[in-house]
Amino acid sequence: MDIVYERRGEGPPLVLLHGVGHRWQGWLPVLDRLASERDVIALDLPGFGASPPLPPGRPYTLDTVLDVLAGFFDRLGLGRPHIAGNSLGGLLALEAADRGLVSSATALSPAGFFTTPEMLWAATVLSVSRLGARLPEQWLRRLTRDPRRRRLAYGLIYGRPERLDPEELLADGRALRDCTGFAPVIRAGTAVRFTGTCEEVPVTIAWGTRDRLLLPIQAMRAQQRLPKARFVWLRDCGHVPMGDDPELVAEVLLEGSSVPLREPAGDAAGTASEGVERAS
Secondary structure (H helix, E strand, C coil): CCCCEEEECCCCEEEEECCCCCCHHHHHHHHHHHHCCCEEEEECCCCCCCCCCCCCCCCCCHHHHHHHHHHHHHHHCCCCCEEEEECHHHHHHHHHHHCCCCCEEEEECCCCCCCHHHHHHHHHHHHHHHHHCCCCHHHHHHHHHCHHHHHHHHCCCCCCHHHCCHHHHHHHHHHHHHCCCHHHHHHHHCCCCCCCCCCCCCEEEEEECCCCCCCCHHHHHHHHHCCCCEEEEECCCCCCCCCCCHHHHHHHHHHHCCCCCCCCHHHHHHHCCCCCECCC
8 A cells, every 4th residue: 555654864774653643744853863864764654644544444453554564664675674653653663573574663652551541541632632633723723822822732742842833733633633544543452452572673662751641650561561672761751752852852763773683672771871761
């Protein structure tokens, strides 16, 4: 199927995956910084952004989406690229690593480590946000124009919404409102948990200290599930951290995608630089 993507830069390939209801433009705050050292491919997952939904009869399962991603890698001649993802994209990045499709994986607040009540909370917040995106355009502009209103309207998703571009927020809202993949992914996600080990692939997991969608307690579960992974905290960042602190997030992504494939993932923990805190 046709996947819409943006490609910039030169170097080792790094594929970027967004979360539920988002689009490749969510990576814009870090894209040029990454492209200075990587061949960056930011894509719209099936049924999100400008990518079409999955063909009729193909369910929104991890197996289905990973098959689409594997075909996308082949079509672009990427081999085993590095991969990074946020939320749903983080879960897909970990699954791709567990299946040996990639050379490294960096997951920002990945899905798949929640309890059932925590999943219901996240689904409710996203569903309410989608309903809010259906408000008249002039109301949404009033919300996004004022930094204080942005904090109220978007504070459950972003740690520092007052820093975000109002026009990009409006475009994100339209993408959330119009995406065809939202409902089937939310339905499928209620039963999904990450159970892999990623034994052969270096993994970095980073979590925003202000994540109010997938609560930081889930970072502890991720650490227990993947004890060899490199864990970092993203200070004062929310669930979608790229716009909260672009320099910090870009640093984490570049470090996560610079570990040689054969090096044990746990050895990368000692490379965390100033401003990146490890989970304890």
